[in-house]
Amino acid sequence: MPSHDIATLADLESLYAEPSGASLAKEVDYLHPHYRAFVEASPFCLLSTASGKGGDCSPRGDAPGFVHVLDDRTLLLPDRRRNNRIDSLRNIIADPRVGLLFLIPGVNETLRVSGTAKISTDPDLIARCVVQDKAPTSVLVIAIHLVFFQCARALMRSHLWSADAQISREALPSNGTIVATLSQNAIDAATYDRELPDRLRNNLY
Structure with a gap:
């Protein structure tokens, strides 16, 4: 089966036109x-x-x-x-x-x-x-x-800058959910999420 990987500079440059102008x-x-x-x-x-x-x-x-x-x-x-x-x-x-x-x-x-x-x-x-x-x-x-x-x-x-493109943070897993899952619950999700706003605010600098 033929490979479609680009492995040489010559193959890469053959795909694209030469840069010019601006x-x-x-x-x-x-x-x-x-x-x-x-x-x-x-x-x-x-x-x-x-x-x-x-x-x-x-x-x-x-x-x-x-x-x-x-x-x-x-x-x-x-x-x-x-x-x-x-x-x-x-x-x-x-x-x-x-x-x-x-x-x-x-x-x-x-x-x-x-x-x-x-x-x-x-x-x-x-x-x-x-x-x-x-x-x-x-x-x-x-x-x-x-x-x-x-x-x-x-x-x-x-x-990126369009307000219509923004999504709610709640649409994604919370930071606490992520670290609790990856630590096999050694870190408590609810505690992490509850304490995070103050931790960020107090430790910003």
């Missing part, structure tokens, strides 16, 4: 002022990392501009209080290559940044990221290698 012109190796505007307006980004175990993608968010622009080749991403899994940070220790995808509510274009990151506890950098008198445990100093905007098609197709 798709190439928009790519730069620094944070152009137009792209800086996207970073400073964004309250949310996805951080991709990788290790020998595979790839990972982690959400990061705060007030617009929470990713600080140190200069046109360097970004500063605070590591806010989370669940202490530190998957992304472990990956960066093993492999410093990272990718960022910035989203802005209501805007269908996204901004893609790739580069390398190092984990820092520099007091001056930490101080730049204090929110509500709470400092992040560490910050990622990201050296920019590549920047370009992603066209609007994906968000247009998904209707």
